[in-house]
Amino acid sequence: MKKIKVALIGMGNCAKSLVEGVQYYNENPGDDVGLMYPSIGGYTAHDIEFVCGFDVDVRKVNKPFAEALRALPNCAMHHVEAITTGEKHSSIVKDAFVYAGPTLDGVASYMNDFPEEVSFRTGSASALTSQEVVAVLKKHHVDVLVNYLPVGSEEATRFYLDAAIVAGVHFINCIPTLISTHDAMRVEQRFIDAGLTIVGSDMRSAWGASRLSEVLQGAMLDSGLQVTQHIQMNMAAGSTQGQENIRTGRTANTDFLNMAKPERLQSKHVSKENVLKGQNTVRDASTAGMTLYAGPSLTVQQKPGGRYVGSDNKIANLDIVAYGFAGARYEFSARLSVQDSPNSGGVVVSAIRFCKVASELGIVGYLRGASAWTQKTPPVQMTTSDAKFECDALARRELTNMTRGQLKENRPIAEALPYSIQGNVLDYV
Ligand SMILES: NC(=O)c1ccc[n+]([C@@H]2O[C@H](COP(=O)([O-])OP(=O)(O)OC[C@H]3O[C@@H](n4cnc5c(N)ncnc54)[C@H](O)[C@@H]3O)[C@@H](O)[C@H]2O)c1
Structure with missing residues (x-):
């Protein structure tokens, strides 16, 4: 099986936990505690590899991937002694690098009022354009792009989402953007048209x-x-x-x-x-x-x-x-x-593999079961057991009534797919 190539937007604590966590499982192959799904359609945590990242903090951009993850203000626990790159148990490929993206609305205006050890610091690194991000995603043959931007990054999320669609990359939206039903439908149609999968929005933790x-x-x-x-x-x-x-x-x-x-x-x-x-x-x-x-x-x-x-x-x-x-x-x-942050690694390590397996099965658009199981605002809310049922089926590479309606060959229309419809931004109907 080919490795699943993953790029990360935001090299913060959740990124650190996920990357170190995958290396931890590589180093401890007999240990699957903390993995909700040791295998998803044959893919294990060992099949995930990180190829590049995007950030804006001066201590992280234009730096090797591993160095950025251990830079302040990241404060999540270490899961491995040292993050390695390109070695037998590494989860990061050799020469993986953190590119400087545009700040847009990623950084709150008051961050500069806090000491740099606990806050963001942006600098003068020149940022990639949208076309350059697309080129980077293609150059690294990225399968899945994971959005770990700070809450409130509406514009920045759309910037990377657009790049993912153009580059033909699946997207996991771990933050609470695109949470209105209207936004989700609009975005889903674009992913369907591009033959891609999306999981979102706003990841929940494995047991949080x-x-x-x-x-x-x-x-x-x-x-x-x-x-x-x-x-x-x-x-x-x-x-x-x-x-x-x-x-x-x-x-x-x-x-x-x-x-x-x-x-x-x-x-x-x-x-x-x-x-x-x-x-x-x-x-x-x-x-x-x-x-x-x-x-x-x-x-x-x-x-x-x-x-x-x-x-x-x-x-x-x-x-x-x-x-x-x-x-x-x-x-x-x-x-x-x-x-x-490690608590969130426990769901993203599954979401990445759900995207890959679903796309191999020909499913497009929002993965409704995986989104309900791993995110707080999925396109359609489900009972815990229904969400798990859908995920279990995907892990066995089996279609369900829900995923069958999302096969690419059936050219699904987002508006006709199941949604939890909101009466207003605060409430479902
Ligand atoms: N258990 C959890 O930790 C959990 C659960 C659910 C959702 N989330 C969400 O996941 C996201 C990531 O969480 P975290 O703890 O890793 O946050 P973090 O603050 O540790 O990391 C955010 C990273 O984004 C970078 N950044 C800021 N603006 C950027 C831009 N425009 N482009 C690229 N990078 C930019 C920052 O420099 C930082 O490295 C947050 O939105 C959080 O709410 C986390």
Whole structure:
């Protein structure tokens, strides 16, 4: 089987975790803990290789790929001692390089107000044009382009999305852009016409707050309860078990810092709440009058001078109220503490292989099952078990009623495919 060649937009913490994670699995071939799908249509994590990246930070652009991933302000835990390139267990090909892309709306205006150890720093490197990005993608024979830009990067996402379509590259949109039904339909038709697949939008973690909220919300509704309140508060802060050697406090990673001000976090907030509302939508359960809140809620900043590596911790607090049999009240609260970025590696390592296998089967457009399983705002929300059913079928290289309707030979029309239709930007109908 040929390797799946992957390019990354945004060489931040999620990029670091994914690339180091694949090297980790290469170095430990007997270990498949953390991989939801050890094999997807015959492709394993070992079949993924990273060929190039795009960024804007002066410490990352025009640098070797591995060097950029270990540069500040990245602070995610190390999964391997050293990131290697072009060697037996490497996940990065020899001479992989980080190109300077255009900044557009990628960097929040207030980033310069924070110390450079925890924030972005852009410089004067001359940026590639759209045609040059297309040429780079073609030169490296990229199969899949993964979007890891900061939340709020609407323009920058469209820039790379356009380049992917022209270059004939599958796209994984890990951030909350293109989350309106209208946007998704428009984009899907372009991918269908180009014979490409897309997964999106806004990745969820393998076992993060979104999965936990989704499963709890779905299970309560399936048990006949009415969920009147589901609040999911997320904090970028908190000490981490197993890394007791780090004695300084904990900082917010740049993902949270980027969302410290409301101007950048709106799309994430909507997308996180879509997870909750989506579970009502697929069961025809009204959300009218309910308190369903999910958001990046608190960014705690570490005082300069601490150790940053491994400080990528995130805590979610859940508070749920429901009513059941003959008006009986239920209350549920939970706290989940995770390493934020590695948690996302666990889904992207699957999403990449879903794109490859689906395209080999002749499927085009949004991968609905893979999007519902790996993203917060998929084109169509599904129950957890339906999403898993679709992914399991793809992993066995089997078509389902859903994917059969998306075979290239049937020339699908986006508008006729299943969608969770929004009444407005905040709510599904
Ligand atoms: N578990 C998770 O960590 C998780 C879950 C869901 C979604 N996400 C989303 O994934 C995205 C990436 O998260 P992260 O933690 O890696 O973020 P990060 O802040 O660590 O990395 C973002 C990278 O993008 C670069 N960048 C900024 N503007 C750019 C531009 N115009 N072109 C190219 N590069 C640019 C930055 O320099 C930085 O290297 C975020 O949008 C985040 O919300 C993360």
